[in-house]
Amino acid sequence: MSSRRRFLAGTAALGATGAVAGCVAHEGRKAAAGDAAAEASRPPVSIVPAAQAPSQRLNFVVVLADDLGYGELGSYGQKLIHTPRLDALAAEGLRFTDAYSPAPVCAPARASMLTGLHSGHATVRTNPWGPGGQGSLTEDDFTFAEALRALGYRTGLIGKWGFGPEEPDQPSHPNARGFEEFYGYLTHKHAHDYYPTYLWDNDKKQGIPENRDDARKVYAPDLLEERALGFVDTHKDQPFLLFLAPTVPHAPSLAPNVGEYADKPWSRPDKEHAAQVTGLDTLVGNIVDRLKRHRIAQRTLVIVTSDNGPHEEGGTNPDLFDGNGPLRGYKRNLYEGGIRVPLIAWSPRRVPAGTTDRPTPLIDLLPTLADLAGAPAPSDIDGLSVAPLLRGGGHQAARHDHLYFYRNHNGVTPRADRVDQGRAKRAAEAVRRGNLKAVRFAPGQSRDAPDSQWEVELYDLARDPGERNNLAARRPAQADALVALMHTSWVDTYKRKPFGVSLQVTRKNGKFLVTATCANGSARPWTAARLALTAPNSWQVRALGPVTTDRIRSGGRFTTRWEVTPAADAGQGWLTARGTATHAGATVTYAAQSLVKK
16 A cells, blocks of 8 residues: 655645655654545645744745746846846846746656756657656655654745646645645646636645636636735745746737837737736736735845747737847747746845856746755755855855756747757757757657767857857767767656655555655755654554664655554545655655545
8 A cells, every 4th residue: 555645735734645754843743543535635734844933944935937948037137128127137136137937848847957957868858749748746756845844844836837737636736746835837738728718726726717608707817926926925924935826928919008018019928928027027016026925025035037948829920029039949949948037136235246157947946945045955956056056155056067958848839940940849958068058859759769860060159159059060070979978868657765754555454554664865964763654533543663773864764663553443544654854954744645545
């Protein structure tokens, strides 16, 4: 009988089949024996306790725009669209000139960003198309929200999730992946609707009747802003992570009004696209104002970025706005215009003002947030922490040996296909190492084609950031070396190291034998570890081994067992394994659950 792990909405309780989770804190509610309704429901109190007292831990607001190009902010050279609030954050904070989305389309970019794994290792590597359809995260995926929840952070996702299925109570739901509060769109397709008839509120659909029959009266980004501001208001005295993922400026280009762009000699889609970008700017500005009102801006890190390059759907013309700046390519391309994105980090009196040209993929987000918060992170991720850069004082962050990107997408848009010279539907890979970058295209959509059938290009980004001068024929050895890195960067199935608590239950002679394991998949040892098991009230729980250990080494595990005897009139009930350990002086908590039937 397998365990279940997930962070339940508003309670951070865990569940979802086949899970791994981790180490003890407050006990869940114990259901009364014989009360079938109570036994069938999970304990509603927090398995991972939230910090209740005012905290000086750093808060995090991560804003992920949808299809915002490298050149669409004033701080990155934009001339036609006004983004004063974001430009101010860039001037006051740290602006990254060489930041990268992990992929040139939405779903794989977000999966990699959340989990710290590049697109040669991540669970979701393509956008929804073909027999596979909507990609989903799994029990083995550990997100930056889960890392911070272990420390008691309040965690919220507001906006676009982009993974399926569109159902509650399943491993790919945000509540199962560390976000105790979720409001927005579950799937990729639903997120294309700016006037939806419903949004998800944790595990329930919340209807928006005003938008029925194509009424278009309630603009979803307005609802997302309202909920985001409410999240900050509610948790201002607790450490929190707000992941704000509005759908702007993704197609279709729709806005309630075009405002200052009404008199521009542009097409309607271009006016509305500009209004969407300026609306994003206003949204971020309103969040910053709310942080300042609560006097928590100086202990909050705001990060703003995008999931890929500019789009051209629905009649929007990215060339009008120079949406990719000096770069070649658009959304769907592995050239710089498709994957290099804006990235701004702001925290007054904390993050130094300036720019950095460190090649920084968004897979660095998980280890960076964990590092700044003091939480353990999995040691088998590809991301590297940039916390030293954000702390200032001349510190340098470790640099990647190389960056890897993968693209296999069936959708085509005209500009992107022209840039790819008619190869937009082919599988493609790219690697950047230092200032050299290789891009190669398969003969079709299979990555298994022999190297001799791939078309390889090589560029020197220091001298040719627009990737106009293909050096592959003149520097074959360097091109071959980067192709070799492509091979070593890809694994068909990436096997993860255990991290946190797993729970296994077997039944014998009317009793349950429960085995819980706390696995330290981080790079540092954990100390003062403890495992505990709770069961419904009136059930008997007897430990069969030690429940504490002084130390779990990096890569090590601590296992214990219990014998559980259910009440005579019990039908079913939840078993909850929870544990705590000390990491870098802080207590971390993980958990797992299993619903058992007598």
